[in-house]
Amino acid sequence: MALTIKEQLSSPGGILKFLIKHNTIFIFILLVIFSALISDVFFTSVNLSNLLKQVSGIGIISIGMLIVILTGGIDLSVGSMVALLAVTFAILVNTVVLPLAILLTILIGFGLGSVAGYLVAFQKMAPFIATLALMTVARGLGFIYSKGSPITFKTAGGEFMSNFANNSILGIPNIAIVFFIIVILAMVMLRYNVFGRLIIAMGSNEEASRLSGIKVNKYKFLVYAISGSLAAIAAIVVASRTNLGSPNMGMAWELDAIAAVVIGGASLNGGKGTALNTLMGVLILGLIGNILNLLNVPSYPQQVVKGAIIIFAVLLQRFESK
Amino acid sequence: MQNLESEYRVEMTGISKSFGVVSVLDNVNLKIKHGEIHALLGENGAGKSTLVKILSGVHQKDAGQVVLNGKEINPKNTHDGQVLGISVVYQELSLVNDLSVAENIYLHKLGASKFWMNWKEITNDAQQLINSLGFEIDASAIVRDLSIVQKQVVEIAKALSEDTKVLVLDEPTTVFDPTDAQKLFDNLLRLKKEGMSIIYISHHLEEIFKIADSITVLKDGVDTGSMPVSEIDTDGVIRLMIGRELKDLYPTRTSKIGDDPIFEVKNLTAKDTLVHNVSFTVKPGEVLGIAGLGGSGRTETAKLIFGADKKKSGTLLLNGKEIKTNSPADAVGFQIGFVSEDRKEEGVFLPLSIRKNISVTSFSSIAGKLGFISVDKEYANVLSLIEKLNIKTPSSEVNVKNLSGGNQQKVALAKWLSIDSKVILIDEPTRGVDVGAKVEIYNLINEVAQKGVGVIVISSDMPEIMGISDRILVMHEGTIYGELPKEKFSEENILRYSIGKPLK
Ligand SMILES: Nc1ncnc2c1ncn2[C@@H]1O[C@H](COP(=O)(O)OP(=O)(O)OP(=O)(O)O)[C@@H](O)[C@H]1O
Ligand SMILES: [Mg+2]
Numbered sequence: 001m002a003l004t005i006k007e008q009l010s011s012p013g014g015i016l017k018f019l020i021k022h023n024t025i026f027i028f029i030l031l032v033i034f035s036a037l038i039s040d041v042f043f044t045s046v047n048l049s050n051l052l053k054q055v056s057g058i059g060i061i062s063i064g065m066l067i068v069i070l071t072g073g074i075d076l077s078v079g080s081m082v083a084l085l086a087v088t089f090a091i092l093v094n095t096v097v098l099p100l101a102i103l104l105t106i107l108i109g110f111g112l113g114s115v116a117g118y119l120v121a122f123q124k125m126a127p128f129i130a131t132l133a134l135m136t137v138a139r140g141l142g143f144i145y146s147k148g149s150p151i152t153f154k155t156a157g158g159e160f161m162s163n164f165a166n167n168s169i170l171g172i173p174n175i176a177i178v179f180f181i182i183v184i185l186a187m188v189m190l191r192y193n194v195f196g197r198l199i200i201a202m203g204s205n206e207e208a209s210r211l212s213g214i215k216v217n218k219y220k221f222l223v224y225a226i227s228g229s230l231a232a233i234a235a236i237v238v239a240s241r242t243n244l245g246s247p248n249m250g251m252a253w254e255l256d257a258i259a260a261v262v263i264g265g266a267s268l269n270g271g272k273g274t275a276l277n278t279l280m281g282v283l284i285l286g287l288i289g290n291i292l293n294l295l296n297v298p299s300y301p302q303q304v305v306k307g308a309i310i311i312f313a314v315l316l317q318r319f320e321s322k
Numbered sequence: 323m324q325n326l327e328s329e330y331r332v333e334m335t336g337i338s339k340s341f342g343v344v345s346v347l348d349n350v351n352l353k354i355k356h357g358e359i360h361a362l363l364g365e366n367g368a369g370k371s372t373l374v375k376i377l378s379g380v381h382q383k384d385a386g387q388v389v390l391n392g393k394e395i396n397p398k399n400t401h402d403g404q405v406l407g408i409s410v411v412y413q414e415l416s417l418v419n420d421l422s423v424a425e426n427i428y429l430h431k432l433g434a435s436k437f438w439m440n441w442k443e444i445t446n447d448a449q450q451l452i453n454s455l456g457f458e459i460d461a462s463a464i465v466r467d468l469s470i471v472q473k474q475v476v477e478i479a480k481a482l483s484e485d486t487k488v489l490v491l492d493e494p495t496t497v498f499d500p501t502d503a504q505k506l507f508d509n510l511l512r513l514k515k516e517g518m519s520i521i522y523i524s525h526h527l528e529e530i531f532k533i534a535d536s537i538t539v540l541k542d543g544v545d546t547g548s549m550p551v552s553e554i555d556t557d558g559v560i561r562l563m564i565g566r567e568l569k570d571l572y573p574t575r576t577s578k579i580g581d582d583p584i585f586e587v588k589n590l591t592a593k594d595t596l597v598h599n600v601s602f603t604v605k606p607g608e609v610l611g612i613a614g615l616g617g618s619g620r621t622e623t624a625k626l627i628f629g630a631d632k633k634k635s636g637t638l639l640l641n642g643k644e645i646k647t648n649s650p651a652d653a654v655g656f657q658i659g660f661v662s663e664d665r666k667e668e669g670v671f672l673p674l675s676i677r678k679n680i681s682v683t684s685f686s687s688i689a690g691k692l693g694f695i696s697v698d699k700e701y702a703n704v705l706s707l708i709e710k711l712n713i714k715t716p717s718s719e720v721n722v723k724n725l726s727g728g729n730q731q732k733v734a735l736a737k738w739l740s741i742d743s744k745v746i747l748i749d750e751p752t753r754g755v756d757v758g759a760k761v762e763i764y765n766l767i768n769e770v771a772q773k774g775v776g777v778i779v780i781s782s783d784m785p786e787i788m789g790i791s792d793r794i795l796v797m798h799e800g801t802i803y804g805e806l807p808k809e810k811f812s813e814e815n816i817l818r819y820s821i822g823k824p825l826k
Contacts, residue, residue, distance in 0.1 A: 194685045194693035201682050204671045211668050212682045213654025271673050
């Protein structure tokens with residue numbers, strides 16, 4: 001039988017091992033305590049709700065990134081997709097009814113992701129290359145369609161979205177709720193659904209998966225399509241928050257998403273990673289940014305600290321696998 | 323300091339080791355003389371591989387002493403072990419697939435002495451080494467393109483490429499056919515004469531009596547003593563290993579064989595391999611053996627049927643109806659199963675738990691309409707299989723990479739034998755499995771056949787294939803050379819057909 005927490009803690013060196021195993025959660029808790037200690041603004045509802053709003057967009061694409069990384073792939077196109085899809089959404093909001101605008105944006109995201117999925121699964125292109133190409137294409141298209149400048153929402157539908165994105169329920173920002181729902185869905189799918197099992201199996205041994213009768217290509221295709229769809233949802237969220245779609249949105253978000261997934265303990269080789277840990281990764285990255293802002297640390301040193309935290313997190317995971 | 327030349331080259335005394343809370347070795351002693359072949363025996367999970375990994379520096383002991391040539395050693399990693407002259411052919415292949423044979427053999431020298439490597443010289447050296455062992459492999463070939471047998475030869479050559487004093491072979495012959503195994507034995511006997519100390523781990527007990535000088539048996543991490551091989555027989559070894567007598571290794575075949583074939587293969591020819599014009603039939607309830615030498619196309623035939631390799635021509639009939647298997651998913655759709663001979667690369671998911679490994683083929687019975695898995699059903703299924711196959715593990719949540727080799731093999735089998743199939747292809751069912759567990763597997767195969775499944779078993783183990791099959795096909799150079807009914811089963815007959823000669 002699996003060891004209970006108590007047994008884990010009481011075995012030799014158990015506490016240390018337990019901490020290392022659940023390091024993402026502990027880093028997160030430590031950071032929260034640390035933040036609360038050094039800044040009295042941190043634990044105000046305004047700050048926390050800002051923090052959640054800031055991370056939601058990246059958080060949503062991080063879940064897509066996680067699913068792709070679990071299969072052993074990578075999706076570099078999501079940041080640019082957010083830009084292109086935010087522009088698309090803004091245009092659609094101003095031309096068609098809101099539900100249709102939302103639906104079409106998600107469908108287009110699915111379609112764009114499918115292109116990457118098709119190239120990777122059926123043309124056997126390396127995920128890095130296929131999505132790198134798509135990344136520049138999407139960014140370029142974003143600029144073309146927006147003619148290089150932001151498109152503001154002008155309709156009642158747009159107003160509704162912008163209200164939705166800036167309001168909260170019980171102190172939790174609506175868009176964070178959207179993000180959390182996606183996290184929970186991903187947790188359930190990865191844990192209890194065949195889909196999750198199969199992509200984890202594929203990521204840990206593709207040949208064995210194929211020989212187990214898994215339609216490897218189909219699922220590879222699907223994960224990129226899902227990642228594209230989640231990029232669309234992220235785009236709708238960020239566009240609504242600012243009341244506009246701009247081709248400059250989502251700049252380098254793919255890197256933050258990869259960082260969040262990796263801080264969450266996932267392996268870039270595939271087969272290892274959970275949605276809950278990715279959520280922690282997202283929150284850790286957000287927290288670092290938040291606390292450094294509160295401390296008035298300028299943005300370049302912030303990048304240095306972020307990088308250092310990534311290295312630290314990954315080093316910790318090396319202990320775990322030993 | 324001890325200056326006296328000791329009688330023993332290697333003395334491991336009082337070795338203990340646990341992984342987390344699981345104790346694997348407890349106060350084990352192992353002593354190897356100069357110029358001796360010492361067999362290390364024991365059930366799956368007894369701790370054999372762990373013990374030799376402590377000798378070579380992969381694992382660190384918790385307690386005990388390792389003495390080499392009278393000096394205590396404490397290898398912290400495999401490099402330390404190599405420097406001391408300890409070379410190991412591990413149970414699991416550990417070659418770099420993207421490098422050439424020669425590069426793999428001299429991998430340990432890369433970056434060691436010179437900045438520039440002389441590839442031509444290295445390739446020549448490697449080629450000579452392989453030739454001197456009596457095998458034929460192109461030293462400049464990329465390892466990925468080799469068969470599993472060839473890869474194993476490369477592993478052995480790699481172990482011998484340095485100044486080896488102590489050679490450890492952890493189940494080296496599991497992938498070999500009898501001719502290849504004999505070549506290896508000739509080499510080992512020669513090396514022994516030259517003074518090398520050899521530790522030999524195997525579940526093929528007949529090999530032990532052929533080449534070993536003495537044996538040590540491990541049972542559940544405790545050594546039950548060492549003795550010269552002349553003082554014991556097979557039954558005695560089995561008793562020490564499993565703690566009881568073993569009556570019948572092969573179950574009596576009880577299944578009723580149907581009249582009409584459940585599965586027919588007609589003129590099957592491969593696009594990319596040597597397999598051509600393969601035709602045969604299997605009846606429901608029948609265990610059909612496929613024998614042949616390594617490289618005769620047995621595995622390739624199975625993969626072709628299963629849709630893992632590309633076909634050029636030929637037809638497959640399931641219950642008289644033509645089916646097309648262009649991918650393994652198609653084959654699985656027709657309820658055809660396939661257990662690969664290469665469990666590490668193709669059979670199991672090493673980083674995943676036993677539960678997730680076994681379930682990967684059984685979602686149709688443990689998951690509902692929308693693909694949600696019933697946790698209860700899943701655990702019930704997995705736990706019953708762990709018990710049935712006697713998989714040695716503290717829980718179903720242990721990752722397969724932490725199981726012993728034989729127990730990994732049982733996981734690979736469990737995945738397929740637990741689901742409903744019409745035809746099942748099993749390539750080397752008991753590779754690396756101990757004698758006791760072999761019986762469990764044979765019984766399971768028998769049980770599956772009893773349900774009316776057509777079972778096709780490929781095996782290089784002659785007694786095994788004769789023991790469990792109702793009929794044997796022998797392959798030679800990519801096609802079926804001959805068929806043996808039960809009355810004609812004999813090692814000689816199989817061998818004659820294997821080398822393309824008619825029966826006497
Ligand atoms: N890295 C590891 N972590 C945890 N447990 C391990 C690890 N390696 C081995 N074990 C456990 O140690 C025990 C002994 O394993 P070992 O591989 O030494 O067995 P073995 O005698 O070589 O068996 P086989 O004949 O099947 O190869 C097994 O129960 C195995 O599950
Ligand atoms: Mg072993």
